[in-house]
Amino acid sequence: MNDDTPSEPEDEYEIGYGKPPKQHRFQKNDGRPRGRRKKGVANVKTLIREEHARMVRVTDKRGRVRMRPNLAALIRQDVQEAYRKDRVRERNINRALEFDAEDEAHAAAKTQGALLSEDAIILRRYLAPAPDASAPATGDDEHFERFDSTQYEGRDD
Template sequence: MTDTARKPIFRQRPRLSQPAASATQDYEVGYGKPPKTTRFKPGQSGNPRGRPKGSPNVRTIVRDLMSEKVLVETGRGKRKVPVIMALIMRKRAEAMKGDHRSAAFLLTLYSEAVPDTTEQHSKSQSAEELSESDRAILEAYEADLARRLGKDGE
């Protein structure tokens, strides 16, 4: 081995010269307080070369593609329907032929798209909304139930 000293593997970064504190700088620069010269100017975007306004995003593209009309042959002839409708019609045809996956998909889609109206009706009708005759029936039922439970418990 030679006696020459090895150079360090890492290099030191050149130090950036700090601007001299001037009379215009009346605040301390630090974490969360950038120098005023490096801040965004009023009306300047944080990403000036980002997505331009008005250009479609993924949601808009998907919505436009799925609502585009295509020609479909049905039992009544050819007609133009949106792509999403054509896909659902295809799944319906597959389910009717016995495809269990298509049937499960359609049932899930239906349950999400069409909420159960009987469940909403039962939740909306509370005990305060019952008529006098309904209350009398419920009280008679409760009394009969209490009488039966009393006899069974003895």
């Protein structure tokens, strides 16, 4: 065999769109030979929300099959068991109702607090002493012109 002739590459690899040269395909120590990175891991709240939103088949007493969200099916089952004197489920339902009432009260307090602070600002401005007409405009009133009643004396419009 002749050593002067260049040898053909053993692997035929076509370079083109989406096919970079092998030596430039990945960064060193990349650790992901398949290319694309994996999506982030979902947290527990996301997993629980997805599971609660998943639709399940529910058969009622009449034999009808309906699709319901998993959370609705669980709540219905808890309520039915609570009616059958299952004290643990009854306590769970009562706790859930208490948490819901607390959340509603907290949201209402936030809204009420925001309204009260806006009302307080309006009342403070209303009850503030009248500014001196000879004093220059300051604060929030800079963009308003001072009203001078002497300009309009003796006019009958």
